[in-house]
Amino acid sequence: MNIIVLIMIFCFAGAVFAVDVQKELRKASTIEKVIRNGKLRVGISTFVPWAMQSKTGEWIGFEIDMAKKLAQDMGVKVEFIPTKWEGLIPSLLTGKFDLIIAGMMGTPQRALKINFTAPYDFSEMNMVVNKKVAAGFKTVADFNKAGVTVLARNGTTAVPATKRVLPKAKLLLFSENGPMVQELLNGKAHAIVSSSPEPAQLAIKFSDTLFFLDESLGKEPISMGVRKGDPDTLAYLNNWIVVVKNQGFIQEKVNYWWKSMKWRSLIE
Numbered sequence: 001m002n003i004i005v006l007i008m009i010f011c012f013a014g015a016v017f018a019v020d021v022q023k024e025l026r027k028a029s030t031i032e033k034v035i036r037n038g039k040l041r042v043g044i045s046t047f048v049p050w051a052m053q054s055k056t057g058e059w060i061g062f063e064i065d066m067a068k069k070l071a072q073d074m075g076v077k078v079e080f081i082p083t084k085w086e087g088l089i090p091s092l093l094t095g096k097f098d099l100i101i102a103g104m105m106g107t108p109q110r111a112l113k114i115n116f117t118a119p120y121d122f123s124e125m126n127m128v129v130n131k132k133v134a135a136g137f138k139t140v141a142d143f144n145k146a147g148v149t150v151l152a153r154n155g156t157t158a159v160p161a162t163k164r165v166l167p168k169a170k171l172l173l174f175s176e177n178g179p180m181v182q183e184l185l186n187g188k189a190h191a192i193v194s195s196s197p198e199p200a201q202l203a204i205k206f207s208d209t210l211f212f213l214d215e216s217l218g219k220e221p222i223s224m225g226v227r228k229g230d231p232d233t234l235a236y237l238n239n240w241i242v243v244v245k246n247q248g249f250i251q252e253k254v255n256y257w258w259k260s261m262k263w264r265s266l267i268e
Contacts, residue, residue: 029232062257086155100225119221128199209250
């Protein structure tokens, strides 16, 4: 057997191997599994108005509409799996759901564990303040001193933002929004640091007690989270984000959920 024949055999074997690898990758792809099962399982965490339950128990919100649109475009049903914020990434890794759509920023630390899509929107980091407890406070810098208590949701990017901008303040962490907001309303803290639009909307809802501090602590990109080693799913989601952005779908949802309060009647 001459050298040319050997080279041809190795090339052919290499090509067959590459095809087999591609087939296995497609077979293992989350997107392919979702299509075969006819269901998209989405990990969410309760944040108003990102993801919340209506008076009738239905899941509604900005992220809910995103997930419903994604499932609709894929031709499958959607199942929402509510999870505590700090449990989202571990639950994705163990296969509890197919992807995370929960207003999550793809920080370098999180990206060591999972992959993130291109951003589909951006969110400001702001503060909502107790009028009485923080009387006379007018700027973010006013909160950066001993004796000030600031609240944030555990595992969110509000935590490093607060530590960076308000290192002298005492930071208390909560796993759920409800108890955290109640703590502020009860006058047990000066402020909550959270992603927009929650601070502004809390100030509107509880206008007698709270006010919105219109100064940003930072801006963060919002992405979907997927398991590593799945290039097909990441490519599909990135393509989908570009398409729905250009169609105006995302801006329409931003206008409704973030820039209006029309949805309040759905939960009150």
